[in-house]
Amino acid sequence: MLKWLLRGLRHGVVTTRYPARAEPAPPSFRGRVSVLDALNAPENLADLCPTDAIQVKDALVSLDRGRCILCGACVANAPDRFAFEATYETAARRRSALVVGQEAVAALEEALPTLGDRSRTLRRSVHIRHVDAGSDGAEEWEIQALTNPYYDMQRLGLFFTPAPRHADVLLVTGGVTHSMREPLLRTYQVMPEPKAVVAVGTDACSGGFSASMGEVAGGVDQVLPVDVYVPGSPPAPIAILHGLLLAAGIVTREAAA
Amino acid sequence: MSAEELAREDPLLRVLEGTGAVEEEPLRNPVRQLHIPLAELATATHSLIEAGGHFSGIFRSEADDSLRALLALRGELVVLRAPLDGARSYPALSRVTRAALLPERELHDVNGIVPLDHPRLEPVLRPNADELQRVVTGPETFVIPYGPIRSGVFEAIQFPIDTGGEDILAFTVRPYFKRRNLEARFSGLDFDQGAYLAERVAGTESVAEALAFAQAVEAPRLAQRWRVVHAELERIANHLDVGIKLAEDAALSVGVARFGVLKEQVMRLRARLCGSRFGRGVVVPGGIREKPLLQPAEVIEAIDAFEEDFRCDRSLLLATTSLTDRLVGSGRLDAETVIRYGGVGPIARACSLGIDARLERPYGAYGRLGFRIARATDGDAMARFEVRLEELDQSLHLIRQALERMNVETAAMRNGVGDASGEGCGWAEAPNGEVIYWLALEGGRVQEAQIVSPSLRNWPLLSESYRGDVLTDVSFIEHSFGLTPAGADR
Numbered sequence A: 001m002l003k004w005l006l007r008g009l010r011h012g013v014v015t016t017r018y019p020a021r022a023e024p025a026p027p028s029f030r031g032r033v034s035v036l037d038a039l040n041a042p043e044n045l046a047d048l049c050p051t052d053a054i055q056v057k058d059a060l061v062s063l064d065r066g067r068c069i070l071c072g073a074c075v076a077n078a079p080d081r082f083a084f085e086a087t088y089e090t091a092a093r094r095r096s097a098l099v100v101g102q103e104a105v106a107a108l109e110e111a112l113p114t115l116g117d118r119s120r121t122l123r124r125s126v127h128i129r130h131v132d133a134g135s136d137g138a139e140e141w142e143i144q145a146l147t148n149p150y151y152d153m154q155r156l157g158l159f160f161t162p163a164p165r166h167a168d169v170l171l172v173t174g175g176v177t178h179s180m181r182e183p184l185l186r187t188y189q190v191m192p193e194p195k196a197v198v199a200v201g202t203d204a205c206s207g208g209f210s211a212s213m214g215e216v217a218g219g220v221d222q223v224l225p226v227d228v229y230v231p232g233s234p235p236a237p238i239a240i241l242h243g244l245l246l247a248a249g250i251v252t253r254e255a256a257a
Numbered sequence B: 001m002s003a004e005e006l007a008r009e010d011p012l013l014r015v016l017e018g019t020g021a022v023e024e025e026p027l028r029n030p031v032r033q034l035h036i037p038l039a040e041l042a043t044a045t046h047s048l049i050e051a052g053g054h055f056s057g058i059f060r061s062e063a064d065d066s067l068r069a070l071l072a073l074r075g076e077l078v079v080l081r082a083p084l085d086g087a088r089s090y091p092a093l094s095r096v097t098r099a100a101l102l103p104e105r106e107l108h109d110v111n112g113i114v115p116l117d118h119p120r121l122e123p124v125l126r127p128n129a130d131e132l133q134r135v136v137t138g139p140e141t142f143v144i145p146y147g148p149i150r151s152g153v154f155e156a157i158q159f160p161i162d163t164g165g166e167d168i169l170a171f172t173v174r175p176y177f178k179r180r181n182l183e184a185r186f187s188g189l190d191f192d193q194g195a196y197l198a199e200r201v202a203g204t205e206s207v208a209e210a211l212a213f214a215q216a217v218e219a220p221r222l223a224q225r226w227r228v229v230h231a232e233l234e235r236i237a238n239h240l241d242v243g244i245k246l247a248e249d250a251a252l253s254v255g256v257a258r259f260g261v262l263k264e265q266v267m268r269l270r271a272r273l274c275g276s277r278f279g280r281g282v283v284v285p286g287g288i289r290e291k292p293l294l295q296p297a298e299v300i301e302a303i304d305a306f307e308e309d310f311r312c313d314r315s316l317l318l319a320t321t322s323l324t325d326r327l328v329g330s331g332r333l334d335a336e337t338v339i340r341y342g343g344v345g346p347i348a349r350a351c352s353l354g355i356d357a358r359l360e361r362p363y364g365a366y367g368r369l370g371f372r373i374a375r376a377t378d379g380d381a382m383a384r385f386e387v388r389l390e391e392l393d394q395s396l397h398l399i400r401q402a403l404e405r406m407n408v409e410t411a412a413m414r415n416g417v418g419d420a421s422g423e424g425c426g427w428a429e430a431p432n433g434e435v436i437y438w439l440a441l442e443g444g445r446v447q448e449a450q451i452v453s454p455s456l457r458n459w460p461l462l463s464e465s466y467r468g469d470v471l472t473d474v475s476f477i478e479h480s481f482g483l484t485p486a487g488a489d490r
Helices: A001-009 A043-048 A073-077 A138-145 A176-192 A202-206 A207-214 A237-248 B003-009 B011-015 B038-050 B099-112 B189-197 B203-217 B226-248 B253-274 B296-318 B323-326 B333-340 B363-366 B380-405 B454-464 B473-482
Strands: A030-036 A054-057 A060-064 A082-083 A099-100 A126-132 A156-160 A169-173 A196-199 A226-231 B022-023 B032-035 B054-061 B067-072 B076-083 B089-092 B114-116 B142-148 B157-164 B166-170 B422-430 B434-441 B443-450
Touching: A001 B032, A001 B323, A030 A060, A030 A099, A043 A054, A043 A073, A043 A156, A073 A082, A073 B189, A082 B189, A099 B032, A099 B333, A126 A138, A126 A176, A138 A169, A138 A196, A138 A237, A138 B203, A138 B253, A156 A196, A156 A237, A169 A176, A169 A202, A169 A237, A176 A237, A196 A202, A202 A226, A226 A237, B011 B032, B011 B038, B038 B054, B038 B067, B038 B076, B038 B089, B054 B099, B054 B434, B054 B443, B067 B434, B076 B422, B099 B333, B099 B454, B114 B166, B166 B189, B166 B454, B166 B473, B189 B203, B189 B422, B189 B443, B203 B226, B203 B422, B226 B253, B226 B296, B226 B323, B226 B363, B226 B473, B253 B296, B296 B380, B323 B380, B323 B473, B380 B473, B434 B454
Parallel strands: A126 A156, A126 A169, A169 A196, A196 A226, B032 B076, B089 B114
Antiparallel strands: A030 A082, A054 A060, A060 A099, B022 B032, B054 B067, B067 B076, B142 B157, B157 B166, B422 B434, B434 B443
């Protein structure tokens, strides 16, 4: 045991200071896609996207990051219109905020109040229950990574709990499959108020590739009220952390378009 | 030579003598395909298994309304094609191999085709978490519905455990809670899009899935060595993940932290190398998407630093008896059981079986690189973990070989695939065993896709491995398997 202790100590602190300090992504990291030029678009531009994230209406382009799987087909084929952005902070509190490009789909939609707004004590200690409702397995890796020394989410008062009755935040991955719908709903129902739901990953935001297959509901918000959307396929650990902090009301800075 | 004489010369046709097997046009790769009358499909499968063949999967293809069984025999993948011609039943392959149990239930659920005499043909694809079947009945026994939502951050799957309170009397594996019907989603996609979808079938083995898909499509391909680098980094990350989970089960906080650091280093290296922590968007039919973002020397440097750390943590972990005591003797499997169920990957190799697609049917650059197949003999959780650690070493070795003397500046990264048509099979050794893609292509698009998943091939073995174990062994044994439910629930 002593050897382990020494081993642990020898490496010093590797933990990020996020959110107190910004955590830059590697320069070529595929964090999200942005629209560089939304004007005068041909109709067939939408065909570039395998998950219908790109829409062309009246020659104006819009891109729904909640549907985007970050495959880069649009960036490769229309580099003058689309580009990757190396950023981690991609979470938003309103589904409509994930749609970018064509002049603001003006946010009439109200965001749900954060946990912090609803109960002041929840800014200090937030317990999280995760439910997989049909992910591809990668989101679970990235969520679990939040406990490793690089991210160490406990330092921010965020903890995983096995018991939904002790949980403040429900972290859902996957587009909600037929068999997971009922277990997911039941988990949500037994959680005490106030509670928040965070949809992690493009599948959880919209169903992603599986949206059209009838086996999934097409996103967590088809089943539950969602407080925060974290798009990405999968979103990086910092992106998930950003989403959790937004839900708790600890940070308020949302992903800027 | 007459056709009959030819048949006698050919070992495959000799094995299948009397089943009416007729050689057909090979697939694109080339993979041999034989026509078998539907009534003889089970007999032919039996003959191949008797001759040392390994059953991989069975599915129906819509285009020609045929059943196709995939078997690996002596370094060759063989497709047995049995036209249904409107028939809605056939003699079940499950009578001759247990490896067909789940695939045939899927076939029944999806297509309504009845495998006659299948031992258990209830619906399987949309499990209801509340409907539990007891395997053991008797006084003072009960069933624990472990899952689909479990303690911790895990994927959804259910393990109903029959117990008297301590001993595990029966352990059932219920997959398919996350079935997304992705095989059908491939229809109509172009080849690049197909690779992107393949990556999202099982996210933790994205590179292997994309490799198997791409190799079913492409003919000449480039950047083979870079593909090896990405695939082996993925293997390393997966094996480290098993280390994290096992250390966590044994409540070794520093072990969890150290292996967590190692895994994060690998994920960050992957992000620096291609922009994705999961190597996504790299493997595309014909080669890789673009020039890697790091120079070979930079990767080697990162690997060297990693290896030094890893060696230290590994020897510490293996000397920690509170972990190893829980692994030794837990969840023991024997080689015979693994063969009977068609097991693959580290699980099979921990029972001294030399099953590894990289060596059996070398693809890409693997045929030109040297590595040792990691094996152990005990077949228990410890043996599986040792195999993974040894493989991790071999992966580092493979990455170095692949990167040595590589000329990045001049090398092209990708060949065109054009508008390929026809059928193809591609395979790759994913971290948890071989994944196979069978594809029907038409004019540059995917018409039909079928996936043989390593998770699905290994799940039944998890049930078989609980012999005399107790409830506290459950997580150790499950995590020593290291399977991803998403792969089976495609």
